[in-house]
Amino acid sequence: MTEPIVSAAWLQANLKDPSLIILDASLKENQSNLKAGLENIQIKGARYFDIKHTFSDTVNPLPNTLPSPKQFEIEARKLGINKSSVIVVYDKLGIYSSPRAWWLFKIMGHQNVAVLDGGLPEWINNDYPVEKIPENPIYAVGNFEAKFIPEFVKSKEQILENIQTKNAVLIDARAENRFKGIGDEPRPGLRSGHIPGSINIPYTQLLQNGKFLPKEELLTILKTDDKPLIFTCGSGVTACIDLIAYELIGKNPKSVYDGSWTEWGQLENLPIEK
Template sequence: MTKPIVSAAWLFSNLEDPNLIILDASFKENQSNVKTDLKNIQIKGTRFFDIKNTFSDTSNPLPNTIPSPEQFELEARKLGINKNSSLIIYDNLGIYSSPRAWWLFKLMGHQNVTVLDGGLPEWISQKFPVEAIPENPNYSIGNFEAEFIPELVKSKEQILENVHTKDAVLIDARAENRFRGNGAERRTGLRSGHIPGSINVPYTQFLQNGKFLPKEELVKVMKTDSRPLIFTCGSGVTACIDLIAYELIGKNPKSVYDGSWTEWGQIGNLSIEK
């Protein structure tokens, strides 16, 4: 199982796989202010993958910064994740934060991971089994091993270099008004605009009713060429939605600028465009 997304029907038919682990990567709140009324239920047997507090470097002032491989490995083991685990990741908004969790596992060298297309809303619409979210669950410690793949993530120094070389295409997943710099940013202290030379492909253009568009529709939205692709957004979350959309179509090398606009926009000596 190496494809980026699977359907709810596929997951339901594979629930008895002994190596299968389902992870809920939902956020309690998000910068896009997207709401859900599915906060207290989960797919039966799910384990909570806490991006904000457990699978981020909370000592870093930037939000959602990737954790160290050592931290990731430890916390994944606490969830009972093994080297041979088949991971299915979803969130309660359909497609929002689950691609970030998918990318983190890819970054840490775990290939057997995929996103549930449509997430919890799609699962419920198919009338598949759910349960109340349990308090303080315990799992047997897993043997997961992190093998960090550095080429999947980019630093601001690498982005600055690419501004000059244009060796890769920088794709910004934010809404068009933010990309254009129309109005103030939500986070205090951030300038408005975008990284010079980047192109805007809002993540919402790849989704319909919380699911990825069919491949023939994805192609119509995409802007790309044969160069490597670097994805950015506000804080490195929705960039991963764009990344999966391009992964469904093309074979270009792909990476994420982890600091994204929250880092670039607050550093006064880095150039911006509007």
């Protein structure tokens, strides 16, 4: 797949592709308290991709952090995913958690993956087939292989170093009031503000009606040069929305600060700006 997103019409036209796997990467709950009201419905034939409990490091006290390549490989195989699978991932909010799943596949070396633009709401708006979510589905085990790409993720030590070197541009996808430190953090115990030198591009500015803005509009919002880009947010989920928006308009090297503000905001020895 050459583009990080596909339309509902594209997915409908390719439903009979035997290599196609559709993944529902919806979160049961989210820090933004967004609700879709589509809890018991999925795209016909979809499989649930559990970011929170299966495709994250649940031993890590930080939420939603990267699983080990081995864990990812084992769980992807359980979902029947193969090396040859063409993966389309969606969520029930339009665009929210599905870009995180897309990034997880990318960092594990799988290229044939895209996000359904507009997610389940867009699919339903087009009267395409849905079904009730089945209980405890079992799939034929796949042969997926994880080939981890470490450059796609950054640690707090690398972020600290970048504050000094400014080699990369750090982009924060949180809401403006949180970035400026004038709004409460949704997670208790975190300082408010932002990582020094970062710029704020709230992910909500890049979406309209649950879909990415057209490329020409993204180009007017997003600053572009040749520098590498690092994306951060509250816990590494909405950072991936900004990442995909930049992927739509440019080929800069891109990575995610996986600890994001949940890590940075709780460590008193790390610098912040307001």
